[in-house]
Amino acid sequence: MNLFTEFRACVLDALQALTAQGALPDGLEFANVTVEPPRDPAHGDMATNAAMVLAKPAGLKPREIAEALGAQLTSDPRIASAEVAGPGFLNLRLDNSVWAGVLGTVLDQGAAFGRSTMGQGTKVNVEFVSANPTGPMHVGHVRGAVVGDALSNLLAYAGFDVTREYYINDGGAQVDVLARSAFERYREAHGRSPEIAEGLYPGEYLIEVGEALKAEFGEQFLDQPESVWLETIRNFATERMMGMIREDLAALGVRMDVYSSEKALYGTGEIERAIDRLRQKGLIYRGTLEPPKGKTPEDWEPREQTLFRSTAHGDDVDRPIMKSDGGWTYFAPDIAYHSNKVDRGFDLLIDIFGADHGGYVKRMKAAVAALSDNRVPLEVRLIQLVKLYKNGEPFKMSKRAGTFVTLRDVVEEVGADVTRFVMLTRKNDASLDFDFAKVLEQSRENPVWYVQYASARVQSVLRKADEMGAGDTSPDLSGLTHDAELALIRKLAEWPRIVELSARVYEPHRVAGYLSELAAEFHALWNRGNDTPGLRFVQEGDHATTAAKTALARATGVVIANGLAILGVAAMTEMR
Template sequence: MNLFSDIRALVIDALAQMEQAGELPPGLETAAVTVEPPRDAAHGDMATNAAMVLAKPAGKKPREIADVLATRLTADPRISAAEVAGPGFLNLRLASGEWLDVLKVALGQGADFGRSTLGDGTKINVEFVSANPTGPMHVGHTRGAVFGDALAALLDFAGYDVTREYYINDGGAQVDVLARSAYERYREANGLEPEIREGLYPGDYLIPVGEALKAKYGDSLLDKPESEWLVEIREFATNAMMDMIRGDLALLNVRMDVFSSEKALYGTGRIEAAIDRLRAAGLIYEGVLEPPKGKTPEDWEPREQTLFRSTAHGDDVDRPVMKSDGAWTYFAPDIAYHWDKIDRGFDQLIDVFGADHGGYVKRMTAAVAALSNGRVPLDVKLIQLVKLFKNGEPFKMSKRAGTFVTLRDVVEQAGADVTRFHMLTRKNDAALDFDFDKVLEQSKDNPVWYVQYANARINSVLKKASELGVATDDAALAGADLALLNHPAELELAKKVAEWPRTVEIAARAHEPHRIAFYLYDIASELHSLWNRGNDETSLRFVQDGDLAATSAKIALVRAVGVVISAGLGILGVTPAKEMR
């Protein structure tokens, strides 16, 4: 049940009636008509822009349309008042019973309240993390993993058919560097001094890999040239790193549906086929690119390359897919990989990239548009950096990783639930500070604690009511006399519950799971406010001694809040707290 959608449907029906009555010209387009909360809650419960967007095509003044629309809407029992404001906005007030009916729906649907058919089974692929398999995941990967997983859960909740995918970048030179680094640890395991020269990976995380290589090969590889061990150790070390990465993801409760390998694209003809598909569309040619910005003619060597005409699909410049020596650029296998996703029947693609991939967005979007003939949209979400602090100071680097703070470092100190929630308290393209002291403090300024405390309070109230003999199962609470909830503060909390389905759809459309975290903080604030008012106004306390009917109604309200908090935390991948310790 989305009450905002229901009232919008009422507005659209009223507009249709106005057309039939000759009060509006026929055939007006109403797609831009919205019904949403007003900017100022004092103006009403909902506001519609109908008169504003229809005035010009109807050839009428906005207020002229708004006045007639207001009269028609107030004839419906769901609307208690309709007031024209400003140039023609229409503010609506709903009968209180409409908000209370939402509570019954929430209790009746339980965990499914707010689920949407918005996606209508659309197949959507969310590719995220996709870290190079050269070491443990760092804090930047942590934010990308949390964002991608929460976005996938949000889209699933909104009715999409979602696949979580990890693209293993195991086809480039970095895996050769990994193999050489692992070989030095293998030498170390055999009692020799490792030569961790510049350019190799220095982290201690490769020591167990070296020991595992010794257990498998003994000292048989020590005297062999690189050409004889590179391929085998590369595969061994890559598999070991992927096992480590899977373990890191498991710490965050992230599970992938599919792992795709870049290396698997080579030698299969898939890269060639993808490029040939673009060539058949006239988008591949031989040419020379202009020098990059900042280059002078003296240090720029023009050379002919095989280029993708990405400018035909919105890119700033055309992009090379093959080098002058005949080797594929790193872009070519990525084109093939995205064609594979299109070929697998996905209707939409989402890529979650680090902030350093900003220059990659237009070229990849252009490639997907060209490969799918514009049928499959690609949305690239960039994840900005995370700055870590502890005791007011930047958090120290991880010795084990060698060069960065690992995901494991963060989760071991803050916990998976705190880490996940806090990583979603900012929009993905905004920088985020992660202060270990602040994310663990028990205060209103800590969103995750504040929301969890609200859920714990709800459980405490339910337990107390049950001990007093109040039936607290959802079916019984749905039958409570909710008309007893007549205080403005109680109705405000009910209105916040009613916003949940709308919030889900807005967040899903925008691909913005942080909106769920914001909503949870807001509804937790409403609950805490009502709780605190009960300290002074006894009639607002959730348990009313000697008044079973009033208690049941108030517990129904509280439980409905618990339904949406649990659902929202579920989308964020956070376990609701039953009690605070």
């Protein structure tokens, strides 16, 4: 039940009626007509821009259209008034019966309230995290993991068929470095001094891998040349690191449906087949690129390369796919990987990348457009950095990694729920400050605590109502007419709209923002009850009134729980 979609349909019906009456010309396009909450709640319950967007094509003044539209709409008994504001916005006030109906719907639908069929079963692949399997996940991966998982939850809630995928970057030179680093820990496990040369991974997490190598292979690789042990130790260490990464993700409450390996693309013909698909489209050629910006002729050596004509699909320059030694560039296996996703029948691909991949977006979108003949869109969301603080001071607390703060460090310090919520308090492309003291603070300024406190208060109200026998499941809701009560119901009514809007623009942080606003309305009503006893949720000796007021609390709890479930956060039943 999206109330705003419902009343937009009413507005469109009214516009059609005005057209039939001759008040509006035929052939007007209504696609840009919206019905939204007004910026100032004092202006009404809903506002439509219909008059503003139709005035020019209709050849009429906005206020003329708004006044005619308002008169048409007020014939609907659910619309109490329609007021023209400013140059031609139309503000609508709804009858109180509408709000009672919203509350009844929330209670009837429960966990299903807000779910949408907007996605219509569209198959979407969300690839996120995809960290190199060379060590434990660090704090830079946390935000991407949370955003990707919450976005997947959101899209599923909005009716998409979602697959979560992790692309294991195990085909590059970094896994050879991992193998050499693990070999030194293997030597250490045999009582020898490890030689952690510059460029190797120094983290203590590899000590356990060295011990495991000793247990598995004994002295088999000691004093042997690299050619003997590199591949075996690389595979062993990579698998161990992926086990660690899976445990890290589980600690954060993230699960993947699919793990895909970059290494599996090599030697199987997958890369060759993908490049050949592009070649058959005339998009692979031998050529010489212009010098990069900022390069002078003295330090630029033009050379012929094998290139992908990515400019044919919106990129700034064409991109190399093969090195001068005949090996593939890092871009080639990524083309093959996305070709595989297209072949698996996905209708939409979403990649969650770190901010340092910004220059990679256009070429990857161009590749997917070419591979799918523009059928499958690729959306990319870049994740900005997280800065760690404690009491306002930069905070570094790595226990095992040697050079960075791990995901496990963060979760063990503040918990998975707090970590997840805080990571979603800002849009993915805005940097985020994470202060370990503030995120645990019990104050209104801490959105995690504020929303959870509202959830716990709801449960407290319901327990008290049950104790006095006022837990009526079919209360009379018509008596909920105070402005503070109606403000809370209006905010509940926005939930289905928030779901669809957030899913449409791939922004799960909007859910966290909405929950903060909903909690604020609930706490405001609670606090009003301290001064006005008639507004308290539990009315001693008055079961009927208590049942109605606690129904409002119950509905608030339902929507908070539904929103927190999308964020991957458990709703609190009591605060300790």
